[in-house]
Amino acid sequence: MRTSIATVSLSGSLTEKLTAASRAGFDGVEIFENDLLASPLTPEEIRARCADLGLTIDLYQPMRDIEAVPADEFARNLRRARHKFELMRRLGADTVLVCSSVHPRAVDDDALASQQLGQLAALAEDFGIRIAYEALAWGRHVNTYDHAWRIVEAADHPALGTCLDSFHILSRTADPKDLEGIADIPGEKIFFLQLADAPLLAMDVLQWSRHYRCFPGQGGFDVAGLVRHVLHTGYDGPLSLEVFNDVFRQAEACPTAVDALRSLLVLQEEVGRTTPPAPVVPTGVAFAELVTPDAGPVSAVLGALGFTRTARHRSKPVDLWQQGEARILVNTQGSARRDGTGLAAIGLESPDPTGAAHRAEALLAPVLPRRRAPEDATLDAVAAPDGTELFFCATDRPELPNWRADFTDTRKAEQGTGHAERSTAVAEQGTRARGVTRIDHLALVQPWHHFDEATLFHHSVLGLHPQESVDVADPYGLMRSRAVTNADGSVRIALSVGAAPTDDTVHAQHIALATDDVVAAARRFRESGGRLLPIPANYYDDLAARYEFADGELETYRELGILYDRDAQGEFRHCYTVTVGRVFFELVQRDGYRGYGARNAPVRLAAQHIAQ
């Protein structure tokens, strides 16, 4: 199906918006009136620009407060309409949106509305223009799609049809039954379909609409359900996004346009109109890759955590540190370490790495070069919206290209010295007894303007399921956090975002390592010279008030800085290392517990501010 986007959904000048829509791959645009008014380009120039960019102008919008008004008012409206139709002719746009009236003088008279809209359509027809009449959710008298359709139907003019808008419909009803009336509208009388999602907020619908709309799949509406109804009528116009969003207004237009088009690609798949490569849900974390200008501090922390340096990349300055199934790469390559120590890449175990990459590419994820050096294995990798590189891996499957093949085992190389064997033996003993078993989750701070995009990306591209979004109080502002996971929890990524675009002071990424015995792991870490994040004593007094613990248990937590939480599924014990660069580690012992210790996050964040 053709895809379109309203210019109001993107940031910048009209030229910037058009360029972004074209680059992302949209077929057309809706030109929002204010964007045209503020542009130094003439309508003819805009038309030419769109043509150059391969964009059709699918809609000009909006005309407001046209119908069901007294005769003097309507005469002025026709005069105004004639001006706009002339403009549209210059612009080369043949459909105009007319929103149901909110005018104080508008009357509750469907017959008058029909008659006046018919007159308007007759005028439009002279210009070769069609009127798409839409019910605003807050229209004065007309605020439901079926009401708008009855008025259009009664007017019975070939140049008059209706426009359906998912926000205006779904903000008023969550009952699928209310959508059944769409089947009564002939597809050819649905002149346009505007799509937006929104988070489920209980608030004034006008404010909700003007500030909080988002792209389909980013909110709580069943946009696909609505689209199915509309397609069933035979509608063959574009799927067009019209999103008023305070954050997108500030965000760079190009990434937003890509995010927007991705939402329509996923939507078309959902309603069965396209069949992109199927999602290949990752089944585990193959590795996390840290980049650092100086391997020393990170290596010291990994060593104290019980990791052993087991291999080195054949052609690059990258070490593999391993413990149980947890693998961490430490990369000191020049180009990757400009920003200091950070989490740069994640290896995801994939049942079908190439299929996963094809899926990602089809959904507009930037594909990374498959082969970095002539001798390297061909690896499928894409970039997430925050720039993190995602590698689709097949560790321990010799039949597939394997990232592990690029690494030379340093234990073998050192064999015979005795030292490597001893340290391997210690590492393995540690793994069994009190060590790290695997990577539990990865926590990534998202660019402020792209949090909604990140959730949609991880859901649609990787097939991970978004969990509930939670607010977390940092001493210097509220953060939001939302995890995405696979079904068995073997892949968990916690996405978080600060209170404001400037808010990136202490919000580090982190790698959470699973252990069966966090007390033993924490103790060993400390004994090996590692520094745990100190947790205030008051926190433990509160734990004592909230829960009953076995003798000595709380004292141990207090001594080590272990935090505690529980949910209906089980208990959670966790502690943190101090931060190195922009990264820290967490040791977690989850005995059935499903969350991420959000209740403890404010204490952790405050402690990190103190530690800095």
Next chain:
Amino acid sequence: MRTSIATVSLSGSLTEKLTAASRAGFDGVEIFENDLLASPLTPEEIRARCADLGLTIDLYQPMRDIEAVPADEFARNLRRARHKFELMRRLGADTVLVCSSVHPRAVDDDALASQQLGQLAALAEDFGIRIAYEALAWGRHVNTYDHAWRIVEAADHPALGTCLDSFHILSRTADPKDLEGIADIPGEKIFFLQLADAPLLAMDVLQWSRHYRCFPGQGGFDVAGLVRHVLHTGYDGPLSLEVFNDVFRQAEACPTAVDALRSLLVLQEEVGRTTPPAPVVPTGVAFAELVTPDAGPVSAVLGALGFTRTARHRSKPVDLWQQGEARILVNTQGSARRDGTGLAAIGLESPDPTGAAHRAEALLAPVLPRRRAPEDATLDAVAAPDGTELFFCATDRPELPNWRADFTDTRKAEQGTGHAERSTAVAEQGTRARGVTRIDHLALVQPWHHFDEATLFHHSVLGLHPQESVDVADPYGLMRSRAVTNADGSVRIALSVGAAPTDDTVHAQHIALATDDVVAAARRFRESGGRLLPIPANYYDDLAARYEFADGELETYRELGILYDRDAQGEFRHCYTVTVGRVFFELVQRDGYRGYGARNAPVRLAAQHIAQ
């Protein structure tokens, strides 16, 4: 009355919050549980810190989900309470907030609630502690103040009273009648009074409460009306602010604390408990002062606008430019010009400059040194929250210290050369025929974190009336704008704020100059070499569609870049100069019109982005 503030209202660590509250001048604090848990200070150290800072600990909060629960649950609650009472003893806090239960197992049984709260109070009494029971607006069974009071009354225990919270009460009702029940509560049984205001939003009350509360006078609630009812009962505890606000959480704590205390000072005045110096409403704009590293570009614009350089400061590099009643100072003093050309000070005509300054000082405005140099006139001046210096002036009143006396007339000095006389004559002729008559308004961009503070400041300190807040679409984000004015509109200040803390790219301050003939003024400006901001042609096509104009009128506007608007009171024509540093000028002709051309602001902002 004693003033207090909940630590949750301020940003930062507990130590930072306490310091800010003390510096602002609060008498006490409510310690919010999470702030204590996250603090490395022991309860004894917090107690000592508060004592050092001259702060009492008026409330510890909150305890939740205590009452009307099954016996096993209540036993756990009592155990938890005992821990918290021990903590409070260490902390030296004698009142604890208990919020009405939201627990899923809580039952709708007032007798059980009374009985359990009575038991809790008996335990508290052993520790010398009082329980203040408060109805949350979203409490499961108890969500109104009178319901909470009935439960407290029935329990009839000396250590059990109620806590009234303006948000929880006023978010549920705007009907003053609903407050009459407060009179039924004996003052000594109101153990605590928490105050917050909030903008009038139609949204889920829990979200409203957690993110949008603000200080009294910054929202839409009649907080003073509620306080009057409470004081009438004989309540003599503190007025305590409890404000959950996403922006204040990020803002520097010290200015926020000052803003907070100011709101309580104004509130006490409003309810007749204090009589600070009365507001002295300004009656006009004496001058606007620009600072600049290079007087050239600004002087060129002023000259082209028809201003004449009429005087120079005796001891400082400051020129006075004048036209009609519009006076602009251009200051090239080194210390003031680091940030480039900007609007640094405003002179406000005041019926009583000293009284105005006393008012400002009483309401915590930073008072500026009255005399800058030995020979200067003593001027009363304070700093606004955005740093703008406000001078209270008495131009043309010889009996009072006069800023004008610091300036030496350069026209007199040049007399006899003929040049000055001629230019004065031209200036005066211009003033009459087609010139600037006075400063219409000043537009100041506010620091993102202090927009609410700015409104309260201008209202309470200067006695200006806030107008409706409007959203303005900049191409790169939504701005908010709100004007404050005196009754006759002779003082108008438009306060605006960008979409995000980082958003200060194009949002310049500006000086709007009134003229009786904007066409003539604009034409003269251009003929004198001034550059007007170009306005896109599409804007004029839209004007033609919206309004009917006399022959040639629209063409003139189009030629000069004049914008047009109208409201119920009259018409508005205005145009803009290009920006110099961070300042531009506007020429406005308002024929009865009361607004600021907000409808045209998106076009102007887009044009300014293009011009940059």
